Amino acid sequence: MNNIxxxxxxxxxxxxxxxxxxxxxxxxxxxQAHWVSQVFDESEGEYLIAAAYLHDIGYAPELNTTGxxxxxxxxxxxxxxxxRLASLxxxxxxxxxxxxxxxxxSELAQFPREQSPVAEALxxxxxxxxxxxxxxxxxxxxxxxxxxxxxxxxxxxxIRQATPQLRQxxxxxxxxxxxxxx
Numbered sequence: 595m596n597n598i599x600x601x602x603x604x605x606x607x608x609x610x611x612x613x614x615x616x617x618x619x620x621x622x623x624x625x626q627a628h629w630v631s632q633v634f635d636e637s638e639g640e641y642l643i644a645a646a647y648l649h650d651i652g653y654a655p656e657l658n659t660t661g662x663x664x665x666x667x668x669x670x671x672x673x674x675x676x677x678r679l680a681s682l683x684x685x686x687x688x689x690x691x692x693x694x695x696x697x698x699x700s701e702l703a704q705f706p707r708e709q710s711p712v713a714e715a716l717x718x719x720x721x722x723x724x725x726x727x728x729x730x731x732x733x734x735x736x737x738x739x740x741x742x743x744x745x746x747x748x749x750x751x752x753i754r755q756a757t758p759q760l761r762q763x764x765x766x767x768x769x770x771x772x773x774x775x776x
């Protein structure tokens with residue numbers, strides 16, 4: 595296993611393993627990322643898997659500074675010098691919509707947004723894994739998020755705004771998987 599993967603796994607275990615369902619979700623996002631990584635060269639695949647381990651690290655209470663997990667996780671990763679991982683985590687699952695609703699656009703803008711198949715694949719892995727780690731369709735995941743948070747919650751508002759972009763990322767990754775007969 596590559597050093598970045600070992601490090602990411604250790605970080606996720608340390609910060610997220612005590613968070614119940616969040617840990618189940620992360621573990622299965624990682625499992626999805628291992629499968630999807632087959633379509634990338636080794637380096638890109640490793641970044642996908644590492645980002646999958648770390649995408650929800652900002653939920654750790656000791657990393658919570660803004661109350662918005664993509665930014666909190668990205669700030670931590672940046673503080674350790676992992677710029678690309680910080681950017682992938684900061685922008686995962688179209689975080690710009692929720693950041694705008696929370697008044698955190700300028701904080702998010704400190705991280706360049708990566709527009710790449712790896713970034714889309716991270717969204718795919720996150721958006722096809724349910725809150726307890728179960729494999730779900732994209733549509734099931736959106737419905738679950740909306741029902742868990744309620745109609746007027748910021749998370750629900752943001753996910754409704756993000757759905758077209760998330761759907762596009764999922765579809766692009768599904769096409770990539772099909773093109774590799776996966």
